[in-house]
């Protein structure tokens with residue numbers, strides 16, 4: 001890639017015997033909003049700290065625009081970080097915090113003044129510029145941290161769960177604001193979160209991590225609609241995972257047998273051989289319920305176990321006649337919709353393109 | 361306290377015990393302070409309030425001696441405390457931020473040992489050391505000895521303060537293009553400031569107050585305030601000593617108060633940060 005901002009080549013990190021990251025390789029494109037998504041403890045912060053220069057790599061190399069930066073100390077890397085706890089300097093005002101990097105870089109007083117003013121306007125903190133961090137709310141502190149990190153125009157901005165300390169409403173506002181800022185400034189963002197909704201709504205591409213390894217990299221749509229393994233399907237959004245064995249292979253189209261014996265069509269996520277065991281993943285919104293047996297397509301028999309009303313949708317749990325419980329998501333607004341009750345016998349229908357056969 | 365159901369005041373004799381302890385601690389000081397305003401030349405007979413002994417300290421027959429001693433004490437204390445504070449600050453940064461290095465526990469032990477060693481032992485050892493290497497006893501020997509034994513006292517508040525500062529401030533500074541020195545100068549030192557001031561003041565008072573070691577190694581003709589007072593008392597206690605002692609006490613109390621408020625200011629700033 002000609003316009004690669006950051007590239008990692010088989011980067012590993014060991015803390016003593018503990019392997020925090022194992023052979024991680026990926027590339028972040030210029031101007032991209034790239035997200036590292038994964039459960040707590042999977043090594044996201046460690047990876048970010050290695051890019052920033054606070055942690056050394058045990059093996060592997062990190063390049064920034066084609067140049068190896070592994071040996072550069074943090075203050076020589078044109079990369080800035082928005083820390084999870086913001087780490088605003090308590091003895092400086094908001095504008096002094098924002099101007100700090102510029103002062104260290106030896107900008108002139110007037111240049112610093114102009115840039116700080118620009119940043120303060122960008123994050124809309126005009127009224128709070130001369131306040132100490134302790135006199136700012138969490139959201140305002142977050143904006144100062146953002147402005148401080150963006151003031152020196154870094155080549156890459158690293159953000160470690162910057163929204164996790166904010167309340168839900170503010171978090172949602174900041175999502176779109178961050179996304180807009182990224183688009184307008186053209187700075188490459190590397191964003192860390194364990195919140196999949198945050199990742200899906202903001203990112204150009206997402207790297208899903210688990211236990212120190214990257215599981216899948218792709219656009220939010222690819223990650224959600226075509227998970228490449230069981231972990232990703234389970235971690236992103238909601239899904240039904242049914243144990244299955246492959247009975248026939250026809251290119252990408254598979255015929256599988258469920259634990260109870262029913263046959264099901266599914267798409268393969270990778271290379272699959274006959275007899276292989278794995279899971280079939282079906283999103284709840286891809287399943288349909290009906291009380292009369294549909295004449296076409298694949299159907300499974302069951303009875304309603306539980307109905308949870310969640311506003312526009314209802315989530316219905318169905319105990320299949322042979323096998324596990326599946327969750328089905330149904331829109332509530334449909335006029336003339338049959339009303340279901342617990343214990344009603346139902347048929348669950350699905351199209352073969354929406355079921356994916358996945359392995360671990 | 362109240363949530364454990366333990367209320368000190370319910371214990372019989374608690375109040376009496378407290379009064380006794382306070383009395384033993386402060387009665388001598390209070391008597392000295394009161395009698396420093398005595399108009400009488402005898403230290404035991406009271407004959408009215410006056411400031412004559414305070415004038416005596418500054419203008420009386422011994423005033424020249426006291427002034428010279430006070431000047432020595434103050435210069436030595438300022439210099440010893442300054443050097444000790446610089447060394448203690450470096451030591452604290454090395455110990456607290458230096459990660460785990462071999463001999464860390466040993467270093468900590470060596471740093472704080474001087475507080476535990478009986479002062480008389482240090483005094484004798486220092487004297488033997490200076491005479492073995494043929495170092496001339498005088499102001500310089502006092503200064504060196506004071507600097508050394510002040511280090512652990514300066515170290516304690518400074519390292520305590522540093523331990524309370526999250527490493528993320530320094531990381532943020534480095535991330536924002538500050539090199540090591542700039543990180544210390546613009547971020548770590550201002551945040552550590554109250555700890556450094558406390559360390560300095562503590563070292564200053566310890567140096568100002570020291571008698572045993574100073575007395576051993578001061579050499580002929582050089583006096584600090586404590587050794588001058590001791591010398592004067594040996595010829596009989598006069599009320600001017602009480603006035604001088606009261607002045608020193610007030611000076612120490614103001615320094616401790618100052619140190620307390622500096623510490624408080626730092627605490628407030630730090631704790632409100634965490635929200």
Ligand SMILES: Nc1ncnc2c1ncn2[C@@H]1O[C@H](COP(=O)(O)OP(=O)(O)OP(=O)(O)O)[C@@H](O)[C@H]1O
Pocket residue numbers: 015018020038039040041042043044045046047194
């Ligand atoms: N300095 C260290 N020494 C030893 N182990 C460490 C160190 N730093 C991190 N780890 C371990 O490495 C693993 C990954 O940690 P990391 O902080 O990168 O997780 P994370 O993905 O950021 O999690 P979270 O979402 O909770 O912030 C964890 O198991 C952690 O215990």
Ligand SMILES: [Mg+2]
Pocket residue numbers: 044045046160
């Ligand atoms: Mg983390």
